Amino acid sequence: MRPLSGVQATQSTALEKQLAFLREIDRLKTVVRQSPLLDKSRKENSAEHSWHLAMYALVLNEYACGAVNTNRVMQMLLLHDIVEIDVGDHPIHGGYSSKLQAEQESSAAERLFGLLPQPQCDEFRRLWKEFELAETEDAKFAKALDRFQPLLVNIFTDGGTWKESGVSLEQVLRRYGPAIKKGAPQLWAVCERWVTQYFSGQVPE
Amino acid sequence: MRPLSGVQATQSTALEKQLAFLREIDRLKTVVRQSPLLDKSRKENSAEHSWHLAMYALVLNEYACGAVNTNRVMQMLLLHDIVEIDVGDHPIHGGYSSKLQAEQESSAAERLFGLLPQPQCDEFRRLWKEFELAETEDAKFAKALDRFQPLLVNIFTDGGTWKESGVSLEQVLRRYGPAIKKGAPQLWAVCERWVTQYFSGQVPE
Numbered sequence: 333m334r335p336l337s338g339v340q341a342t343q344s345t346a347l348e349k350q351l352a353f354l355r356e357i358d359r360l361k362t363v364v365r366q367s368p369l370l371d372k373s374r375k376e377n378s379a380e381h382s383w384h385l386a387m388y389a390l391v392l393n394e395y396a397c398g399a400v401n402t403n404r405v406m407q408m409l410l411l412h413d414i415v416e417i418d419v420g421d422h423p424i425h426g427g428y429s430s431k432l433q434a435e436q437e438s439s440a441a442e443r444l445f446g447l448l449p450q451p452q453c454d455e456f457r458r459l460w461k462e463f464e465l466a467e468t469e470d471a472k473f474a475k476a477l478d479r480f481q482p483l484l485v486n487i488f489t490d491g492g493t494w495k496e497s498g499v500s501l502e503q504v505l506r507r508y509g510p511a512i513k514k515g516a517p518q519l520w521a522v523c524e525r526w527v528t529q530y531f532s533g534q535v536p537e
Numbered sequence: 538m539r540p541l542s543g544v545q546a547t548q549s550t551a552l553e554k555q556l557a558f559l560r561e562i563d564r565l566k567t568v569v570r571q572s573p574l575l576d577k578s579r580k581e582n583s584a585e586h587s588w589h590l591a592m593y594a595l596v597l598n599e600y601a602c603g604a605v606n607t608n609r610v611m612q613m614l615l616l617h618d619i620v621e622i623d624v625g626d627h628p629i630h631g632g633y634s635s636k637l638q639a640e641q642e643s644s645a646a647e648r649l650f651g652l653l654p655q656p657q658c659d660e661f662r663r664l665w666k667e668f669e670l671a672e673t674e675d676a677k678f679a680k681a682l683d684r685f686q687p688l689l690v691n692i693f694t695d696g697g698t699w700k701e702s703g704v705s706l707e708q709v710l711r712r713y714g715p716a717i718k719k720g721a722p723q724l725w726a727v728c729e730r731w732v733t734q735y736f737s738g739q740v741p742e
Contacts, residue, residue, distance in 0.1 A: 347727065350596050355693065357592060358575040361585045370563040380566045383588035386615055387562060391555050391657065403608035410591055410611075452596065488560065522552065 346449045353447040356417070363416045366423040366493045367482045378413040378421060381481070385409040388477045395518045397476075398469030408463045408474045411456055415440035424507050425497040437464075466511070476515025479508045480523065487526045487536045501531040551654045558652040561622070568621045571628040571698045572687045583618040583626060586686070590614040593682045600723045602681075603674030613668045613679045616661055620645035629712050630702040642669075671716070681720025684713045685728065692731045692741045706736040 363378040386406045393402040413421070418440035422428040445456040462468055466475045483504075486492035494504065504527055512520040526536040568583040591611045598607040618626070623645035627633040650661040667673055671680045688709075691697035699709065709732055717725040731741040 347600070347723070351689070351727075354589075354593060354596060355575060355689070358589065361574055361581065361589075362576065362578065369566055370560060371567065373567065376566065377585065379588045380582065380584035383584045383591070383615065384559070384563065384566075386588070386591065386611075388559060390612060390615065391559060391653070395552070403611075406591075406608075406611065406615075407595060410588065410595065448596070484556070484560070518552070522556075 349447060349449050350452070353444070356444065356447055357414055359417045360414060363413070363421055365421045366425070366496070367485045368489050368492055370485060370488055372489055376485075378416050382410050382413055385412075385474075385477055385481055388481055389474065392477070392516070392519070393473075395516045396469065396473040397515055397517055398472065400470050400473045404459070404470045405474045405477075408459050408470065409477065411460060412463045412474065412478065414444055415460070417444060423493065423497075425493060425499055425503070434464075466514075472511075472515035474515070476512045476519065479511045480516065480519050483508050483512070483523055483527075487530055491530065501527065504531075554652060554654050555657070558649070561649065561652055562619055564622045565619060568618070568626055570626045571630075571701070572690045573694050573697055575690060575693055577694055581690075583621050587615050587618050590617075590679075590682055590686055593686055594679065597682070597721070597724070598678075600721045601674065601678040602720055602722055603677065605674050605678045609664070609675045610679045610682075613664050613675065614682065616665060617668045617679065617683065619649055620665070622649060628698065628702075630698060630704055630708070639669075671719075677716075677720035679720070681717045681724065684716045685721065685724050688713050688717070688728055688731075692735055696735065706732065709736075 360379040360382070361377055364375045365378055365381055367376045367381070368374065369376055386409045389402055389405045389409055393400060393405070396405075415437040419433070419436040422433050441457055441460050445453045445460070447453075448456065462471045463474055464471075466472055482493070486494050493499070499507075508523065509520065512523060529536040565584040565587070566582055570581045570583055570586055572581045572586070573579070574581055591614045594607055594610045594614055598605060598610070601610075620642040624638070624641040627638050646662055646665050650658045650665070652658075653661065667676045668679055669676075671677055687698070691699050698704070704712075713728065714725065717728060734741040
């Protein structure tokens, strides 16, 4: 965009950066996850997954374990996967090195949020880091939903990624349980019933 | 899900409704819009479009014409297209009857938000209606972004839907201008430059 003079020049520069960021994150729509859509027509992408998680937060906030700020949780979930534009999605059943993944995602956060004007860059990086650390009430609930949604998808697509990857009941309990239990214990109670039904050959309801 | 007794039964019923809603809205990922992705690899769907718009609101809230509550704007944008699950997307260059569309969308809002427990159903229907009416500051800004994002996409995909549908400069100014000008005049100033450049054969910058 054409630079302008005086006060407008500063605004224009900030806006240019913001538009560059918004254009760059269009690429999240091309990051394909392992999870299918519920109609099994194709795999889900990380942008629509982020939309759905924000809706989960809006609808299910009453089941958060602690006192949460639903709007902060939604903001976290909207931007939690943006780093995947640079590093891709690493499924929890993939066996990828979590230390290497954390380093790569940190660099990605620096580059991608770094496209924004400084105050917004700092704010988004803080929110993303808070989500990753999963220590605050908001982040614990956000993390719980980020595990709950794909579990629900697997339950209602006849096993989804579990069937594909030969995942056992014990692995499901270990990989999803702690995060969901910590952030949303009432939702975990539902999951336990579903998972037991699924792995004993019943149709989950 | 299995009904429980006493206090738990009430909670379980609410949660059942909420999960039914969250499963139903998975279908928004299969509603295909006219707009392409920026890399032109395919058309955008309404779920990822809604994610992107919520990010637009988070990033660009300083350009709202009035005093807005960014979180309410984000909530509006996350759920503004859910009615398309029943009625599909009606592109602004499609010439579809807006009266008929409004009636169909109103029924869709009743059915879809009606899957939720009453208080949430009422809250979401109010937010959706507020967006449609575009009278409050929040709704005016949300509407402006809902026009601004596809305009930006057309500009940076060499004409996008305008080229496909043979849309003229005058039609662009009439179909996008009023909503963007009303909710985010500074963004309209950028659009005017882009549109002028595009329709005079220059590469917009």
